[in-house]
């Protein structure tokens with residue numbers, strides 16, 4: 001069941017098409033990662049969801065409440081962290097926000113900075129305060145635009161552990177990121193480039209769909225093996241034998257049997273799959 005459905009979304013800025021015919025749905029209860037290089041149209045898509053840019057197409061939102069952490073700070077610079085949280089709580093009509101404000105301060109580890117003006121916070125601290133404000137009303141759907149940009153590694157981990165907990169509690173998250181380790185933690189990924197969707201699937205599916213895999217072999221007769229396998233495969237020799245294939249687990253037994261028939265013993269074999277980063281870079285080059 002979808003919580004958000006975007007159909008044929010197009011966003012123009014004068015002649016420029018920032019988003020082109022985008023179809024994207026977010027399933028209830030998932031963490032969906034929206035990936036793409038700078039200028040791909042991620043933020044514009046999100047801004048369309050909130051009606052901040054004129055668009056063509058249709059956006060259907062079935063969430064009862066939505067939290068939004070924009071890419072650029074919506075916080076009041078001349079208010080303290082706590083005052084900002086209280087302000088966002090009142091925007092959402094929270095009756096007794098005190099406890100929730102405390103909970104959020106704890107979550108983003110800003111309890112000790114609660115009385116500092118947002119203007120004086122470091123970049124990562126501002127980011128943390130923004131996340132707290134986006135979540136203050138415990139929304140069903142959370143839309144986060146680069147929530148961890150500028151956040152230090154341990155806290156980045158904390159953020160993701162919290163996202164996982166929210167997901168386990170039945171919430172839905174749409175998140176953009178440039179970090180591939182974060183993308184790996186999403187159940188599904190949508191990759192955009194120049195306003196268009198270029199790939200969609202689980203991290204595993206995307207790796208399989210876009211990347212060649214490599215079978216690596218250590219054999220007794222390197223040169224002989226190279227000669228034989230080159231008849232069938234794209235092979236290179238670099239300390240071991242590397243063979244590029246689409247589906248390594250199914251090719252490996254075939255490769256071994258070709259060599260065994262030629263009387264060559266395979267000492268060791270390994271399969272190397274492309275990382276999400278490899279796939280991302282490859283898709284961006286095409």
Ligand SMILES: Nc1ncnc2c1ncn2[C@@H]1O[C@H](COP(=O)(O)OP(=O)(O)OP(=O)(O)O)[C@@H](O)[C@H]1O
Nearest residue numbers: 013016018036037038039040041042043044045071
């Ligand atoms: N208000 C605007 N007027 C004109 N062009 C715009 C406007 N907002 C965005 N754009 C352009 O639309 C394109 C997509 O921008 P967008 O901010 O959606 O990219 P993004 O994928 O979020 O990139 P990043 O990873 O840098 O945040 C860019 O070329 C940008 O310059």
Ligand SMILES: [Mg+2]
Nearest residue numbers: 042043044071
């Ligand atoms: Mg952006």
